[in-house]
Amino acid sequence: MKDNILKYIVKGMRYDRRKFDEYRTVTVEYGVSHAAEGSARVRIGETEVIAGVKLSLEKPYPDTPSQGNLMINAELTPMSSPLFETGPPGEQAIELSRVIDRGIRESKAIDLTKLCVKEGEKVWSVMVDIVTVNDAGNLFDAGALAAIAALKNAVFPTVKEDGSVDYAKKTDKHVPLVQTPIAITVIKIGDQLIIDPLPEEEAALDARLTIAFNDANMLCAMQKGGPGYFTTEELIQAADIAIEKGKELRRALD
Amino acid sequence: MAAKAVKIDYPKRHDGRNWEDLREIEAKVGIIPRADGSAMFRIGHTVAYAAVYGPRELHPKFMQNPETGILRCRYNMMPFSGHGERVRPGTSRRSQEISMLTSKALMPVLDLKECPNSVVDVFIELPETDAGTRCAGITAAAMALADAGLVMKDLVASLSMGHYNGRIMADIDGYEDCDVGISDIPLAYIPTLDKFSLLQLDGDVPKEDLMKILTIAKKKAMDIYKVQQQALKAKFATEKVER
Numbered sequence: 001m002k003d004n005i006l007k008y009i010v011k012g013m014r015y016d017r018r019k020f021d022e023y024r025t026v027t028v029e030y031g032v033s034h035a036a037e038g039s040a041r042v043r044i045g046e047t048e049v050i051a052g053v054k055l056s057l058e059k060p061y062p063d064t065p066s067q068g069n070l071m072i073n074a075e076l077t078p079m080s081s082p083l084f085e086t087g088p089p090g091e092q093a094i095e096l097s098r099v100i101d102r103g104i105r106e107s108k109a110i111d112l113t114k115l116c117v118k119e120g121e122k123v124w125s126v127m128v129d130i131v132t133v134n135d136a137g138n139l140f141d142a143g144a145l146a147a148i149a150a151l152k153n154a155v156f157p158t159v160k161e162d163g164s165v166d167y168a169k170k171t172d173k174h175v176p177l178v179q180t181p182i183a184i185t186v187i188k189i190g191d192q193l194i195i196d197p198l199p200e201e202e203a204a205l206d207a208r209l210t211i212a213f214n215d216a217n218m219l220c221a222m223q224k225g226g227p228g229y230f231t232t233e234e235l236i237q238a239a240d241i242a243i244e245k246g247k248e249l250r251r252a253l254d
Numbered sequence: 255m256a257a258k259a260v261k262i263d264y265p266k267r268h269d270g271r272n273w274e275d276l277r278e279i280e281a282k283v284g285i286i287p288r289a290d291g292s293a294m295f296r297i298g299h300t301v302a303y304a305a306v307y308g309p310r311e312l313h314p315k316f317m318q319n320p321e322t323g324i325l326r327c328r329y330n331m332m333p334f335s336g337h338g339e340r341v342r343p344g345t346s347r348r349s350q351e352i353s354m355l356t357s358k359a360l361m362p363v364l365d366l367k368e369c370p371n372s373v374v375d376v377f378i379e380l381p382e383t384d385a386g387t388r389c390a391g392i393t394a395a396a397m398a399l400a401d402a403g404l405v406m407k408d409l410v411a412s413l414s415m416g417h418y419n420g421r422i423m424a425d426i427d428g429y430e431d432c433d434v435g436i437s438d439i440p441l442a443y444i445p446t447l448d449k450f451s452l453l454q455l456d457g458d459v460p461k462e463d464l465m466k467i468l469t470i471a472k473k474k475a476m477d478i479y480k481v482q483q484q485a486l487k488a489k490f491a492t493e494k495v496e497r
Contacts, residue, residue: 032381032382033332033334033335033381033382034299034382034384035299035334035336035337035382035383035384036334036335037334039334039381046287046288048286050332052333052334052335052381053334054333054334054340056339056340073333073343075332075333075343077330077377077379078305078307078328078375078377079289079303079304079305079377079378079379080286080288080305081288082288082289082310086328088344089343127333127334127340129332129333129334129340129343131332131333131379131381133285133286133303133379134285134286134287134288134289135288136287136288165339167337167338167339
């Protein structure tokens with residue numbers, strides 16, 4: 001399988017006839033789960049993920065008494081691929097969660113100080129869950145885009161007089177999103193850099209680089225994966241490709 | 255949810271439905287290309303996705319049965335799908351029981367003797383819920399099994415009936431279940447066999463009303479059954495036949 005993919009790549013071809021720097025069609029649909037405070041569905045070709053935001057009132061962490069909490073979690077459901085199994089998240093799901101988390105956290109996408117209700121006592125906790133529906137490759141970019149879309153869509157629930165949350169009544173006040181980070185993953189097979197990989201290409205990759213950047217195209221998080229390496233030139237080229245392709249993903253968010 | 259001790263007056267349904275009306279329903283087959291079979295079923299704001307994988311090799315090996323293949327179902331609410339706080343990922347006592355009941359509800363229409371030692375996995379995921387989730391899951395799973403090309407005696411159509419202050423109603427929603435405290439009766443019906451493969455009751459129902467409930471349930475299940483059949487036909491009508 002890997003040899004086959006490589007043979008194709010050397011000839012300048014991909015299984016689905018795309019160019020190496022060509023993204024599949026990206027669509028974003030907002031408000032797909034009425035139960036969540038915010039939600040979105042992202043499709044990249046046949047890949048589909050749903051992200052949902054739940055808010056709750058919690059005690060802040062002792063080291064950040066005036067800041068809200070942010071938690072990002074990804075589930076690789078056995079529904080979405082024959083390769084994913086039931087049970088607690090494996091290292092693949094954990095890496096996915098953490099890479100997406102880093103892009104959002106390090107870009108300071110959410111103004112966490114605005115989530116403080118009473119310093120040292122009560123803050124809003126923002127929990128973003130990303131769930132895979134169909135894995136046709138590139139879950140990193142799809143998951144990151146779904147997470148930021150769900151946050152864009154998220155509004156606060158009402159707080160009752162006794163201080164508890166009334167989830168049945170939503171306000172029209174949005175979660176304080178001040179940046180819209182985008183993540184783009186560039187993979188390397190042989191000496192070729194490729195974006196938006198298919199599962200077959202992911203299985204054959206030598207190295208992978210996920211780059212997240214903010215509205216001003218400032219790089220804010222990166223993660224290299226895969227067994228191989230990148231040269232200096234390849235890393236610079238990957239960053240250029242990512243920022244260029246980021247425009248397409250940003251357009252899909254509007 | 256258990257019925258409340260003091261029954262409030264509930265003279266008409268809060269969303270304007272008649273007592274025997276279902277919420278708006280929608281079904282789609284083949285929504286997850288990676289799976290061997292898949293389907294979506296929506297009833298009001300309850301949405302269930304189901305994906306079927308298999309028959310495939312069963313692990314761990316000690317669970318293998320040389321006489322027949324087995325059906326394994328997993329029911330799971332997405333963490334943001336509940337009205338209220340986040341649902342922690344992973345299994346709970348509730349989800350494990352529902353997973354088990356789901357496979358028992360589907361087993362009577364399947365025959366897996368042709369594929370010994372193997373498993374048919376059914377994964378049910380709910381992106382949004384407003385009561386009736388196990389029923390929506392079973393309804394979606396039946397379509398997904400048919401989409402996977404498994405030999406089946408029939409589909410299974412499932413819905414939840416309600417009983418309150420002597421009144422029988424179909425397809426109770428989250429408000430009616432939790433806030434009003436209507437007795438909840440989830441059931442699954444196999445139309446061509448005229449048999450029930452799921453029946454539960456949470457609450458109180460006079461024995462005299464059971465027959466009426468089952469009769470109405472059958473009628474309403476037939477409405478769901480028609481939508482299931484249409485969704486399956488729609489997928490295979492659009493699928494290109496390669497020669």
